[in-house]
Amino acid sequence: MGFAWWVIFYFAACAVIGGIAGAMAGAADPQNASEAGRLAGEKMVSAYILYILGGSFLAAAVGSATGFLPGTRGKKPKPKPKQEP
Secondary structure, three states: HHHHHHHHHHHHHHHHHHHHHHHHHHHHHHHHHHHHHHHHHHHHHHOOHHHHHHHHHHHHHHHHHOOOOOOOOOOOOOOOOOOOO
């Protein structure tokens, strides 16, 4: 389940970083906002890819190891039924 969280964190980080860079570039060049935004997003994600990968891995590893993320908590043992003599 930790791998799934790593993928989710990776794509979310890429979307946020690329979206912010793209929005800023698009606002600076309204005539070519779509193309400028796409290029700025690609450039920003490419520049910070190691930080994105490392941060996503760290968040997924810590969240999974501690059981904080959904689906990563260990199963609780079933209580044994009391036997009456």
